[in-house]
Structures are given as structure tokens and as C-alpha cells.
Amino acid sequence: SIFILNVGYEMKTEIDEKSIDLASQKILQKAEEEGIETAWDRYEKQLPQCSFGQLGVCCRNCNMGPCRIDPFGEGAQKGICGATADIIVARNFLRMIAAGAAAHSDHARDAVLTFKKMSEGEAGSYRIKDEAKLLSLASEYGIPSDGKSLEEIAANLADVLLQEFGKQDGHLQCTKRVPKSRLKLWAELGIEPRGIDREIVECMHRTHIGVDNDAVHILLQGLRTGISDGWGGSMIATDVQDILFGTPQPRKSTVNLGVLSRDKVNVIVHGHEPILSEMIVEAAEDPELLKLAEEKGAAGINVIGICCTGNETLMRHGIPIAGNFLQQELAVITGAVEAMVVDVQCIMPSLGELTGCYHTKFISTSPKADFPNTVRMEFHEDRAYETAKEIVRTAVENFPNRIPEKVTIPEEKQECMAGFSAEAILNALGGSPDPLIEAITGGAVRGIGAVVGCNNVKIKHNYGHVNLVKELIKNNVLVVTTGCNAIACAEAGLLLPEASEMAGDGLKAVCKALGIPPVLHMGSCVDISRILVLASAIANRLGVDISDLPAAGAAPEWMSEKAVSIGAYVVSSGVFTVLGTIPAVLGSQAVTSLLTGGLNDVVRASFAVEPDPLKAADLMLEHIDEKRKALGLN
Ligand code: CUV
Ligand code: SF4
Structure with missing residues (x-):
């Protein structure tokens, strides 16, 4: 049964085979007419994809390799070190978990660091938006709040949360939220998560040549690392972001490529960390920038989201969303985007070349993440609002460069309720x-x-x-x-x-x-x-x-x-x-x-x-x- 891999993975040459979404189909049509390449085209060029890779039996964990196992049982059945298919597949899987947990948890770390700086008065643009959540979280983490200012409580909480990442003793505190029977099961299995960073580091250690070579043993570490993400890093990110930016409440908005505006400056925020996008949302309401937009002939400033940054700003502010992961290129191809502002994760490097085909400025903001052909405007907490303003200003100043003949905004947009x-x-x-x-x-x-x-x-x-x-x-x-x-x-x-x-x-x-x-x-x-x-x-x-x-x-x-x-x-x-x-x-x-x-x-x-x-x-x-x-x- 392992040789039916390519089922459903055939070439998708017709536009209606690429997306069920009408707006996306229209822009894919535009891309075709303009000779613009998208992820679907690059996928076609990759076909057939490497079967060793698909099966997970390729190992590059040391420089005696790369080694690969013949799935037909005729060629090599062991890597040079003796690793079997089971070992190689399990190790590769564990490394995927480690990378995923690292992405979520490093995002969480940055949220906590911003929270800490805010509490120390070094991140003036941020405030405590949800006091009740701060107090309940503080009490959950055993931080006394009597007679303390909110900032002091926040500072203490930030310190305790930061320790969760590098913790050397005991288990993650978020696991108190797990039902008792589940926690007991984890304890019996030895997969109660320890420090978040520790689990990720241990994955890298275990998958080094000659360390962990039992598939079951490797996968148990995978479960523990996953838990340190879900009940650790990700949970901390959510909690701290709620304190800083507010806990979402139901609200209405609109989605799909039709949310791009014909007459306003379109600023897309794409990536994952609300630390940046929250400030962009605020800056877009700055009277000085609104005036500048008017001077440039725009009817206003339209901030919209893509991917999870979009979800964050939708949940808390009702900011519209232009699309999900496979619509990021399509948004640019509308020709109506003044700035594509990105931080980290799920941002296609193809956006560099693509934005070059239009007037779009591709602005990267994270000290961790850069892409081809970006304008770099690094974002730091101490001058967050100022940087956000500079970013929005760059977008506004780019408005007159929009090329009307190249603009197609599909009319499709859909109301939604989120939060x-x-x-x-x-x-x-x-x-x-x-x-x-x-x-x-x-x-x-x-x-x-x-x-x-x-x-x-x-x-x-x-x-x-x-x-x-x-x-x-x-x-x-x-x-x-x-x-x-x-x-x-x-x-x-x-x-x-x-x-x-x-x-x-x-x-x-x-x-x-x-x-x-x-x-x-x-x-x-x-x-x-x-x-x-x-x-x-x-x-x-x-x-x-x-x-x-x-x-x-x-x-x-x-x-x-x-x-x-x-x-x-x-x-x-x-x-x-x-x-x-x-x-x-x-x-x-x-x-x-x-x-x-x-x-x-x-x-x-x-x-x-x-x-x-x-x-x-x-x-x-x-x-x-x-x-x-x-x-x-x-
Ligand atoms: Ni984090 S991880 S493509 S944006 S859900 Fe969207 Fe969501 Fe996957 Fe990325
Ligand atoms: Fe090959 Fe083993 Fe090195 Fe992997 S760790 S590349 S299987 S020798």
C-alpha cells in the first residue's frame, strides 16, 4: 500500500482544478495571461516528486550520507551507520516536530519578551489590554498580586513564563490545565513536558548520528515535544497576546481577495506575530498618515491580513482577510497591493520576485526572517509604533505608483463572524x-x-x-x-x-x-x-x-x-x-x-x-x- 503515493497528486493544469474559490480562479487566470508564475506552476515543475523523500527514507544527518533505503527491498536496507528505514523515518518525523514546536514556541518567547519590556516601561507602544486575564494568569502561576501594581504583576508573570522555556527542573505549569487522568497517563509514559527549549534541543540531540535509534522511543519524544508546544509555547503565546492585545470577542468582518480596495492604500500584514500587526493597525489610523494618503490621492488606508497574522487582527479588530496560505501570491497579482508586510512563518520567498513584477513593496520586519528583494524595516519593541508608522508611510507613498492597467480586484468578498x-x-x-x-x-x-x-x-x-x-x-x-x-x-x-x-x-x-x-x-x-x-x-x-x-x-x-x-x-x-x-x-x-x-x-x-x-x-x-x-x- 505504500506505492500508491501519487494518488490525488497529479498535475493540475486547469484553473478550476487548482482552487474551488472563484476569486482565486480569476486571479490565477490573470497570472496566466500575464505570464506570472505561482506555487501551482512550481509544483508542476517538481513532479514527479522524489519517492525517497515522500516515503521519509532519505537521511542526511551525517556526512557519510546521504543514505536512502530501497522501498522495494532490493537495494540498500540500511544506511551506512546501520540505520534502518524505521530509524530514519522516525528521526525525520521527530525533526519535523522539533521545527514546528520551535516555530510556535519562539513566537511565544517573543510575545513574552515584549510583555516583559512593556512591564518595565521599555515598550511604550504596548499596554495591558486585558487586566482580568493578567490577574487570573498570575494567580494560576502562583504569583501574589496583593498590593502590587499591574506592571509589577506583569513583570513577575513574564519572568515565570520565560523560565518555562529554559526550565531545568519539573514540568511545564500549563499542564495544570490538562484533565487529571490525561496528566497521569503522560506521567506514566514519561512524556510530561519539561522545559520547552529543552524538548526541542533534545530532539536535535537524539536525531544526531548514533544517539536514539529505536522508533518507538524516538516517537515518544515527539509526543512530549508536541505537548510542550500545544500546552506550553502555543498556550503561552495565546495567553500573553490576549493580555497585551485583548481577548477576542465575536465580531463581524469580510474575507477574500475582494477586500482589497480600489481607491485606498492596501497594506497587507502577513505572517504570524500580532506584535507587529497590532501596531500597523494603529498606525493606519494615524491622522498624519491619513492626511498623507489623501495628498497622494487615496481615499484612506486599508489594512488587511493574510494567514495567521490575518487571523490575529481579524479576531481582535475585525480587520478583513484577503486570503489564506495559497492566496498570498494571488493578492500581489491583483496589482492593488501597496505593501506586503511580513514577519515570520509561511511567507513564500517567491514574493520577492513576484512583488518586483508589480509596484508592491515587500517589507520584511523580523530580525529572524529575510527574503529576496525586501525593503528591510526591522521591528523592535522600544520603537514599535514609530516603525509601524514608517512602514505604513512607505505604503502610502507607494500609492501613486499603482499601475491601473495591471489592477484586477475580484468582486468576491464574504461576510464572516470571528472572535x-x-x-x-x-x-x-x-x-x-x-x-x-x-x-x-x-x-x-x-x-x-x-x-x-x-x-x-x-x-x-x-x-x-x-x-x-x-x-x-x-x-x-x-x-x-x-x-x-x-x-x-x-x-x-x-x-x-x-x-x-x-x-x-x-x-x-x-x-x-x-x-x-x-x-x-x-x-x-x-x-x-x-x-x-x-x-x-x-x-x-x-x-x-x-x-x-x-x-x-x-x-x-x-x-x-x-x-x-x-x-x-x-x-x-x-x-x-x-x-x-x-x-x-x-x-x-x-x-x-x-x-x-x-x-x-x-x-x-x-x-x-x-x-x-x-x-x-x-x-x-x-x-x-x-x-x-x-x-x-x-
Ligand atoms: Ni499558522 S501553518 S499555512 S498560516 S495554517 Fe496557514 Fe496558519 Fe498552516 Fe501557516
Ligand atoms: Fe547515513 Fe546514518 Fe549518516 Fe544518516 S546518520 S546519513 S543513515 S550514515
Whole structure:
């Protein structure tokens, strides 16, 4: 079965085979007419992709290699050091988890460092926006707040949080939020997470030549590292960002390429860290810059988001989103973008050459991340607002350079409702998870589906996301979403209370009673931590483990290493998860069967792989029904 790899991965030459989204199709047409290359074209040039790589059996961990294992069993079955396919596949998988956990957690570190500088008065542009969350987090971390100023509490909290990264003793404090039975299971397995950085470093150590050479042992470290991301780095990022920028509340906005403005300066914020985008949003309202925009003949300044930065600004300010991962190039190809402002993660280096074909300024801001052909405007906390103003000014001054003949903005845009933090969901429920639990136990809501993750050229853009989610809500599964799935759902009109018309009768009635959409946008990828917190609250209320809940996860179009780390912690937390693209593990029967079955005996959850979204939904429904039965529900 490992030789059917190329199923569904054929060339996609027709535009309607590349994306289900009309706006995207129109811009892909424009790209074709203008001879502009996109990710889909580059994908075609990569085909057929290397089978050793696809199977995960290529090792470059030392310079005796590269070594590769012959999957047909005829050629080499061992690397030069003696590593087998099982060892090589497991090591490669662990390195993906390490990179993904590093990305989320290093983002978290920067959020905490900004928080700390703010508390010391060295980041004047930032404030404490959610006092209640600061105080509750401080008390959770055992920080006394009597007689202290908010800044002092914040400084103490920042110090404690920073220690979580380099912790040498004990386990991560966020794990207090994990249901007791789950935490006990982790302790028994020896996968309670220690310091966040330590887990990532240990992955790199273990995968060095001649260290950890047992697939199961390697994968357990993968689970622990994933947990240190989900219940550590990502959770810390979410919490601190909520304190600094506010905990999201439901609000309406619009999505898709049609949110680009014909007559305003379009500034796109793309990447992952709200530290930057929050300031850009503020700077775009600066009277001085608005005046400058007017002088340049623009009707105003239009800030819009892409990818998870977009999710962050949508959740907190209702800033519109131009698209998800595979729409980043398309946004530029509209010819209407004055500045593409980026920080870190999921930013295609192709944007360098691409922006050069238009008037778009490509502005990179992170000290960590640079790209070809960027204007570098490094962003530091001590003069955050000033830098944000300079960035927006650069965009405004670029407005007169827009070339009208090259501009096509598709009219497609879609209303959506976002902002469903765990707090906001509890609010919508009237303060406790009970109404939702009653809806589940009563059968109106069959279960909960967490659908997340990227786009991937191997799957028609948004096809996996939208069809999977539609099938789930049709079957009365309430969907919670983050990341690029949330944007896909928004574009398909699924993030509106009216979308409950597409839901089964039970879910429809619940949505109508609460005034909520059947698909709840919970934020960016680090905000999957919100889903964990919600799942934990429900499990605790029912007195069961997360693995007992009628719930399932999916990443229908995932591609990033972060998604692998997410998969590791979601499954470790007890949630069965269906992947829509095949991870590079099929070269090892042992690793494959462990991930797709054996893990059930370890963490009471496992992965499945299913590229067809309707079949993926069936797998999730089947799982949900099994869990319902075990809980005595029908
Ligand atoms: Ni972090 S990780 S493509 S932007 S969800 Fe989108 Fe979300 Fe994947 Fe990247
Ligand atoms: Fe080859 Fe072993 Fe070196 Fe990997 S670590 S490249 S399998 S010799």
C-alpha cells in the first residue's frame, strides 16, 4: 500500500482544478495571461516528486550520507551507520516536530519578551489590554498580586513564563490545565513536558548520528515535544497576546481577495506575530498618515491580513482577510497591493520576485526572517509604533505608483463572524459549558470537530477544508476552527449564524438559540491552545478524559512542520486526528502502523490519513459515534 503515493497528486493544469474559490480562479487566470508564475506552476515543475523523500527514507544527518533505503527491498536496507528505514523515518518525523514546536514556541518567547519590556516601561507602544486575564494568569502561576501594581504583576508573570522555556527542573505549569487522568497517563509514559527549549534541543540531540535509534522511543519524544508546544509555547503565546492585545470577542468582518480596495492604500500584514500587526493597525489610523494618503490621492488606508497574522487582527479588530496560505501570491497579482508586510512563518520567498513584477513593496520586519528583494524595516519593541508608522508611510507613498492597467480586484468578498476565544464561547453559552454539554448529551449536537491547518498544492485549494467542514455540520457536528481552515470556511460563508441553514436540524436549533455560527473561528494556529482549553473544560465538567469526548480533529490540507507538531500534541491530548495529506512516514511500516493504530494503546488516540474530505468526515463521525456509545449516549 505504500506505492500508491501519487494518488490525488497529479498535475493540475486547469484553473478550476487548482482552487474551488472563484476569486482565486480569476486571479490565477490573470497570472496566466500575464505570464506570472505561482506555487501551482512550481509544483508542476517538481513532479514527479522524489519517492525517497515522500516515503521519509532519505537521511542526511551525517556526512557519510546521504543514505536512502530501497522501498522495494532490493537495494540498500540500511544506511551506512546501520540505520534502518524505521530509524530514519522516525528521526525525520521527530525533526519535523522539533521545527514546528520551535516555530510556535519562539513566537511565544517573543510575545513574552515584549510583555516583559512593556512591564518595565521599555515598550511604550504596548499596554495591558486585558487586566482580568493578567490577574487570573498570575494567580494560576502562583504569583501574589496583593498590593502590587499591574506592571509589577506583569513583570513577575513574564519572568515565570520565560523560565518555562529554559526550565531545568519539573514540568511545564500549563499542564495544570490538562484533565487529571490525561496528566497521569503522560506521567506514566514519561512524556510530561519539561522545559520547552529543552524538548526541542533534545530532539536535535537524539536525531544526531548514533544517539536514539529505536522508533518507538524516538516517537515518544515527539509526543512530549508536541505537548510542550500545544500546552506550553502555543498556550503561552495565546495567553500573553490576549493580555497585551485583548481577548477576542465575536465580531463581524469580510474575507477574500475582494477586500482589497480600489481607491485606498492596501497594506497587507502577513505572517504570524500580532506584535507587529497590532501596531500597523494603529498606525493606519494615524491622522498624519491619513492626511498623507489623501495628498497622494487615496481615499484612506486599508489594512488587511493574510494567514495567521490575518487571523490575529481579524479576531481582535475585525480587520478583513484577503486570503489564506495559497492566496498570498494571488493578492500581489491583483496589482492593488501597496505593501506586503511580513514577519515570520509561511511567507513564500517567491514574493520577492513576484512583488518586483508589480509596484508592491515587500517589507520584511523580523530580525529572524529575510527574503529576496525586501525593503528591510526591522521591528523592535522600544520603537514599535514609530516603525509601524514608517512602514505604513512607505505604503502610502507607494500609492501613486499603482499601475491601473495591471489592477484586477475580484468582486468576491464574504461576510464572516470571528472572535470565538474560549472565553467568548463560554460567554455565548451563558457563562458555563453546561448548555453545550447538554446539547451534546441530549444528542442535538453529535460531537465536536476541530478542523485546522494549512493549504497544500497537493489538494485543490480550500476543497478539503470546505467539504470536510460542510459534511460535519450537516451531520450535527459543531466545528471549531483555526488557521487557514478558518479562512477557507470564512470564504465559503460558513462562519455566519445564517450558515446554520447548512447544518443538521439539531445543530441548527442550537446555533439559532445561541446566535452563533455552526463553525466557530477560534484564531490563529497558536490558538489551537484555545481548543485544548475548551476540550479540557468540557472533559473536566463531565469527569472524563479528553479521549472520552465525542470529538475528532482534522487537518485536511496541512503542509507545515508546525502542523506536524500540532498533530503530535492533539493526538497526545487524546483526540483522533485525520490528516488530508500523507506525512513522509510510509517508508516505515513500524512508524506508520504506530501512528495510525498503535498510538491508541499509548495515548488513547491516533492518526488516520484520508485525502477525500467526505471520507475523512465519515472517519470522524464514526469515531464520534463510538465515543458517544462508550459514554452511554445515543
Ligand atoms: Ni499558522 S501553518 S499555512 S498560516 S495554517 Fe496557514 Fe496558519 Fe498552516 Fe501557516
Ligand atoms: Fe547515513 Fe546514518 Fe549518516 Fe544518516 S546518520 S546519513 S543513515 S550514515
